[in-house]
Ligand code: HMG
């Protein structure tokens with residue numbers, strides 16, 4: 001005899017809550033920082049190849065000012081030409097109502113507004129103070145919600161800022177709370193400069209998680225100091241299940257000096273699976289998707305290491321001086 005119906009339902013719900021969701025940000029965060037011009041056709045082929053990998057969401061592009069980010073000026077065309085796969089969410093950044101209009105016409109499934117915990121970075125990125133940016137999002141939120149669109153809010157520089165240095169966890173928490181107050185469905189906590197340590201990640205999560213369900217938090221790590229994977233594992237230990245990553249570790253914000261690419265999707269999948277956490281993303285298909293761009297990226301980006309940084313599941317550190325070496329020895 002199986003479990004009573006009620007328990008089967010609870011079990012299924014708890015399994016669903018445990019499921020990892022990978023948000024592939026390569027087409028947006030990856031390509032916004034490329035000096036090479038990637039043709040629209042190649043972007044479309046890249047997104048289509050990513051759709052086959054098993055990722056839950058693809059951040060396809062951004063409806064921002066084409067003068068500020070010319071790399072993504074063809075967002076309408078990309079959305080028009082991609083083949084959408086059932087079960088995959090296709091999202092985009094929108095900084096203002098003009099961006100929302102464009103995103104709606106393009107048929108996005110979800111939009112992401114973006115602000116920061118650092119005033120200086122926010123000003124350089126979107127030409128607004130943090131408070132101004134949140135006020136700018138208000139009419140946009142109302143319209144997006146009335147159309148049934150999901151809305152994500154990004155909090156950039158949640159740990160460190162290239163201009164202001166260390167950001168107090170309380171400052172990040174205030175902006176996270178403000179975004180939930182205006183009605184976003186999910187907040188992506190972002191380490192824009194890739195400088196956060198696992199301890200800093202733990203500290204912020206300890207501060208916010210008593211008040212916010214972990215299912216509404218995504219983590220967005222850049223990998224400048226090779227700690228992206230360790231930070232993913234630390235976040236996972238706090239119950240976070242949504243991770244942003246970019247295939248091949250592409251990416252970076254053009255307005256955050258010194259920041260490099262996102263933690264690579266391949267290394268996140270490998271590290272979680274090494275800990276027997278099922279991710280449901282096919283590594284070979286990821287590799288195929290990355291190869292779509294090979295001909296278009298600058299030479300030095302072509303040979304990005306497949307695995308990116310490798311965190312040790314034993315001591316949770318990036319392999320190197322700080323790692324215990326036990327897992328590396330058994331690999
Ligand atoms: P603004 O500089 O305050 O100026 O823009 P504006 O609002 O007066 O607009 C200036 C011009 O842009 C005008 O055109 C507008 O029409 C046009 P003009 O009259 O000069 O011909 N414009 C637009 N055009 C198309 N779509 C729009 C749009 N809005 C204005 N939506 C704005 C403010 C935010 C728009 C601008 O500063 C901007 O687009 N910034 C780009 C920011 C960006 O994309 N940053 C990178 C993404 S964020 C990121 O990477 C961080 C993240 O990955 C998380 C992390 O790692 O931290 C998400």
Ligand code: MG
Pocket residue numbers: 029190192220222251252253262
């Ligand atoms: Mg980013």
